[in-house]
Amino acid sequence: xxxxxxxxxxxxxxxxxxxxxxxxxxxxxxxxxxxxxxxxxxxxxxxxxxxxxxxxxxxxxxxxxxxxxxxxxxxxxxxxxxxxxxxxxxxxxxxxxxxxxxxxxx
Amino acid sequence: xxxxxxxxxxxxxxxxxxxxxxxxxxxxxxxxxxxxxxxxxxxxxxxxxxxxxxxxxxxxxxxxxxxxxxxxxxxxxxxxxxxxxxxxxxxxxxxxxxxxxxxxxxxxxxxxxxxxxxxxxxxx
Numbered sequence: 001x002x003x004x005x006x007x008x009x010x011x012x013x014x015x016x017x018x019x020x021x022x023x024x025x026x027x028x029x030x031x032x033x034x035x036x037x038x039x040x041x042x043x044x045x046x047x048x049x050x051x052x053x054x055x056x057x058x059x060x061x062x063x064x065x066x067x068x069x070x071x072x073x074x075x076x077x078x079x080x081x082x083x084x085x086x087x088x089x090x091x092x093x094x095x096x097x098x099x100x101x102x103x104x105x106x
Numbered sequence: 107x108x109x110x111x112x113x114x115x116x117x118x119x120x121x122x123x124x125x126x127x128x129x130x131x132x133x134x135x136x137x138x139x140x141x142x143x144x145x146x147x148x149x150x151x152x153x154x155x156x157x158x159x160x161x162x163x164x165x166x167x168x169x170x171x172x173x174x175x176x177x178x179x180x181x182x183x184x185x186x187x188x189x190x191x192x193x194x195x196x197x198x199x200x201x202x203x204x205x206x207x208x209x210x211x212x213x214x215x216x217x218x219x220x221x222x223x224x225x226x227x228x229x230x
Contacts, residue, residue: 031212
């Protein structure tokens with residue numbers, strides 16, 4: 001099984017900050033990498049697929065990048081509604097999620 | 107509008123059986139894989155299984171194979187997840203989600219629509 005490791009596990013940030021979350025795969029996943037946002041008590045929401053493609057209606061402040069085993073989700077200017085937990089997911093072989101990164105208010 | 111409507115919360119005892127459902131609308135049910143994802147209390151997301159309702163082809167995560175059964179009834183646009191003998195450790199929120207493909211430089215797949223979740227509590 002491909003393992004996905006996110007860092008950090010949690011972070012605190014101010015509104016307006018640039019936030020970066022990293023996801024590392026245990027083997028090359030060839031950009032078969034998706035990012036989801038989950039707010040408390042809600043279902044996950046797709047943000048990014050194919051490492052860098054923005055899902056419909058997702059604000060452009062969310063950016064995905066990376067290749068091979070290393071991927072990044074960047075929120076260029078954190079908004080109040082962005083405080084949530086973020087998960088990466090590989091779809092190269094099955095579908096494995098990272099353990100999540102909780103973003104909260106500083 | 108794509109909608110996935112899941113069955114209500116369940117409280118069961120260890121050893122009991124359970125079948126939860128996910129009714130899809132707003133798209134052609136037989137043309138998209140649909141999957142189940144577990145989230146234990148305070149924990150992350152775990153993919154369990156997917157099914158193609160058109161031909162009932164299934165895929166299971168190694169962690170869940172033999173523990174649950176995924177099925178679908180295309181006549182009523184509904185997918186199911188079932189247990190024959192629940193354990194306390196099955197207590198979790200279960201989400202169904204539609205799997206979509208994007209054909210770019212590769213064939214990328216992702217879960218684009220999610221149900222609201224079904225909370226399963228197993229306790230004696």
